[in-house]
Amino acid sequence: MSTETLILDGKAVSDDLKVKLAVKVEQLKAKGVTPCLATILVGDDPASATYVRMKGNACQRLGIESRKIELKASTTTEELIAAIRQLNEDSAVHGILLQHPVPHHIDERAAFDAIAIEKDVDGVTTLGFSQNAFGFADYPSCTPAAIIAIMDYYKLPIEGKHAVVIGRSPILGKPVSMMLLNRNATVTICHSKTNNLGDIVAQGDIVVAAVGKPKFIQGEWIKPGAVVLDAGYNKGNVGDVDYEACAERASAITPVPAGVGPVTIATLLKHTVEAAERTLKS
Amino acid sequence: MSTETLILDGKAVSDDLKVKLAVKVEQLKAKGVTPCLATILVGDDPASATYVRMKGNACQRLGIESRKIELKASTTTEELIAAIRQLNEDSAVHGILLQHPVPHHIDERAAFDAIAIEKDVDGVTTLGFSQNAFGFADYPSCTPAAIIAIMDYYKLPIEGKHAVVIGRSPILGKPVSMMLLNRNATVTICHSKTNNLGDIVAQGDIVVAAVGKPKFIQGEWIKPGAVVLDAGYNKGNVGDVDYEACAERASAITPVPAGVGPVTIATLLKHTVEAAERTLKS
Numbered sequence: 001m002s003t004e005t006l007i008l009d010g011k012a013v014s015d016d017l018k019v020k021l022a023v024k025v026e027q028l029k030a031k032g033v034t035p036c037l038a039t040i041l042v043g044d045d046p047a048s049a050t051y052v053r054m055k056g057n058a059c060q061r062l063g064i065e066s067r068k069i070e071l072k073a074s075t076t077t078e079e080l081i082a083a084i085r086q087l088n089e090d091s092a093v094h095g096i097l098l099q100h101p102v103p104h105h106i107d108e109r110a111a112f113d114a115i116a117i118e119k120d121v122d123g124v125t126t127l128g129f130s131q132n133a134f135g136f137a138d139y140p141s142c143t144p145a146a147i148i149a150i151m152d153y154y155k156l157p158i159e160g161k162h163a164v165v166i167g168r169s170p171i172l173g174k175p176v177s178m179m180l181l182n183r184n185a186t187v188t189i190c191h192s193k194t195n196n197l198g199d200i201v202a203q204g205d206i207v208v209a210a211v212g213k214p215k216f217i218q219g220e221w222i223k224p225g226a227v228v229l230d231a232g233y234n235k236g237n238v239g240d241v242d243y244e245a246c247a248e249r250a251s252a253i254t255p256v257p258a259g260v261g262p263v264t265i266a267t268l269l270k271h272t273v274e275a276a277e278r279t280l281k282s
Numbered sequence: 283m284s285t286e287t288l289i290l291d292g293k294a295v296s297d298d299l300k301v302k303l304a305v306k307v308e309q310l311k312a313k314g315v316t317p318c319l320a321t322i323l324v325g326d327d328p329a330s331a332t333y334v335r336m337k338g339n340a341c342q343r344l345g346i347e348s349r350k351i352e353l354k355a356s357t358t359t360e361e362l363i364a365a366i367r368q369l370n371e372d373s374a375v376h377g378i379l380l381q382h383p384v385p386h387h388i389d390e391r392a393a394f395d396a397i398a399i400e401k402d403v404d405g406v407t408t409l410g411f412s413q414n415a416f417g418f419a420d421y422p423s424c425t426p427a428a429i430i431a432i433m434d435y436y437k438l439p440i441e442g443k444h445a446v447v448i449g450r451s452p453i454l455g456k457p458v459s460m461m462l463l464n465r466n467a468t469v470t471i472c473h474s475k476t477n478n479l480g481d482i483v484a485q486g487d488i489v490v491a492a493v494g495k496p497k498f499i500q501g502e503w504i505k506p507g508a509v510v511l512d513a514g515y516n517k518g519n520v521g522d523v524d525y526e527a528c529a530e531r532a533s534a535i536t537p538v539p540a541g542v543g544p545v546t547i548a549t550l551l552k553h554t555v556e557a558a559e560r561t562l563k564s
Contacts, residue, residue: 109416130412134391134452160477168463170416177471181450184475186482189459193466195442200468 006154006252008229010146010259013153014266018062021266024273025063028280035276036065037095037121037268038087042080042102043073052099058265064272067093077107081114088116094279095121095272100171118278121271124171133178138278139271144176146263147208147229148183156206156227156252159184164201166190166217166240167210172231176208197221209240219245228253231260288436288534290511292428292541295435296548300344303548306555307345310562317558318347319377319403319550320369324362324384325355334381340547346554349375359389363396370398376561377403377554382453400560403553406453415460420560421553426458428545429490429511430465438488438509438534441466446483448472448499448522449492454513458490479503491522501527510535513542 123141131137167173232240239256405423449455514522521538
C-alpha cells in the first residue's frame with residue numbers, strides 16, 4: 001500500500017455517529033421515550049443470525065431497545081407480513097428491520113413493502129427508494145447512506161466527480177447511485193452485463209463496489225488517486241475489492257472489515273433514533 | 283447527414299402503437315367500457331394548453347374519452363389535490379394526466395403524488411418511479427417508455443451497450459436511466475455539474491438528451507455509430523440535440539419534431555387503455 005493512502009476508518013465514523021446518538025437517546029428517555037428497533041430473522045442462516053445479533057448488541061450499547069422476532073424457516077409470506085403489520089401498529093416500536101435475504105419461497109419485495117414507511121429505518125421499501133432518489137427520504141437505505149457518511153466525515157468531495165458504481169441492487173447499487181447523483185456526481189452504473197468493466201472503473205474518481213463477489217475489483221482498474229468504497233462482505237472476511245492492490249493506487253479506501261459495515265449499523269441506529277424523535281413531534 | 287443514418291420515425295412508431303390500441307378500444311367498448319383520460323391544466327400557459335389539446339385530440343381520434351379539467355392560475359395546491367382526488371374516486375376515469383409544469387406556487391410533487399397509482403398513466407408519482415426503477419411498474423413515465431419503445435420498434439440493442447443520459451429529472455432523466463439499466467445497459471447519468479461532458483457523451487453507444495436546452499448536444503461529442511434519442515422540445519421546434527451535426531455521426535437518430543414526442547403521446551394513450559382493461563379484470 002502507498003504510505004499516502006488514507007484508510008477510511010469505519011469504526012471512527014461510526015463512533016462519531018454513536019456519540020451524537022447517545023446524547024439523543026438520553027434526551028428521548030428523559031421525555032419518556034425509549035427508541036426501539038424490532039429485528040425480524042426468518043430461518044436459521046448463521047450469517048443472518050450474526051448480523052441480527054450484531055445489530056441488537058449495537059442497540060443495547062446505546063440504550064436503544066431491541067425487540068427480536070425470530071420466525072421459522074417455513075414461515076409463509078403471509079405470516080411474515082402479518083408479523084410486520086403487528087409491529088407497524090405497535091406504537092412502542094419505532095423502526096423495523098427485516099434481515100435479508102429471507103428464504104427463497106418468501107416474496108421479499110412484498111415483505112419489505114409491508115413495512116410502514118415511517119418505520120422503514122433500513123430503507124428497503126419501494127416508496128422509500130424513490131423518496132431517496134428524489135432527495136427527500138427520511139431513511140435512505142443504510143449502506144448507501146453509510147457510504148455517503150464516510151465521504152462526508154473525511155470531507156471527500158462528491159460534486160463534479162465521476163462516480164462508478166458496480167452493482168444495481170434495489171438496496172445498494174441503485175440507491176447509492178441516486179444519492180451520489182443528488183450530490184452532483186456524474187454517475188456510471190455497471191453490472192454483470194457491462195462490457196470492458198475495467199475501462200469503465202478506471203474512469204472513476206469515486207468507485208463503489210456493491211457486487212457481492214470477493215476481491216472482484218482489480219487494482220489495475222483503479223484510477224490513481226481514486227476514492228474506493230467497498231460495500232461488499234463475503235465469506236472469509238473479504239470485500240468486493242482486492243484491497244491490497246487497490247490501496248496501492250487509491251487515495252482513500254475503506255477496509256473490510258471495519259469499513260462500510262460499522263457505519264451501516266450506526267446509520268440504522270441513527271434512523272431508529274430519528275424515528276423515535278418524530279413520534280414526539282407528531 | 284450521412285446517407286447511412288437511420289431516422290427514427292416517431293410517427294411510424296406511434297402509428298404502430300395506435301393501430302393496436304384501436305383494436306383494444308373497440309374490444310373495451312364492446313364490453314361496455316370507454317377508456318377515459320382526465321387531463322388537468324392549471325393556468326393559461328400557451329405551450330401547456332397546446333400539449334393538453336394535442337393529447338385530447340389524440341384520445342378522440344382513437345375513441346378514448348378525454349375529460350378536460352381547466353383550473354385557474356391562482357389555484358392552490360389544496361384545491362388542485364381536491365380536484366385530483368375527485369378524479370381518483372370517479373370510476374369512469376381510468377387515467378389522470380396533470381400537465382406540467384404547474385404554476386410555481388403549487389407543490390407539484392404533492393399534486394403528482396395525489397394521483398392514485400392505478401390511474402397514474404403518465405408515470406409521475408413517487409411510488410411509480412421506484413416501481414419502474416425496480417422493473418415492475420404498470421405505467422412507467424411516458425417519455426422514458428417512448429424512448430425504449432422506439433429502440434424496440436427499430437430492434438436497436440440495449441443490453442451491454444453504454445448509454446449516456448444527459449439530464450436527471452424525476453420524470454425523464456432518472457427513470458430513463460433506470461429503464462436502460464434494467465435492460466442491461468451500462469448507464470452514465472450526466473447533468474449541469476458534469477465535468478468534461480463531451481468526453482463522457484463520446485462514450486455513449488446510446489445517447490439520451492433530456493436536458494431542456496436547445497441544440498445543446500454537439501455533433502463532435504457523438505461517437506460514430508451511436509444511437510441518439512432527443513427527448514427535448516424547445517422553442518422554435520428544436521430539440522436538445524444539434525440535429526444536423528449529430529446525424530452526421532450517429533447510426534440512428536430521432537428528429538424533432540416527429541421523434542420522441544408522438545410516441546410519448548401514444549404511450550399515454552396505451553397506458554390509459556391498459557388502465558381501463560385492468561378495471562375489467564379486477
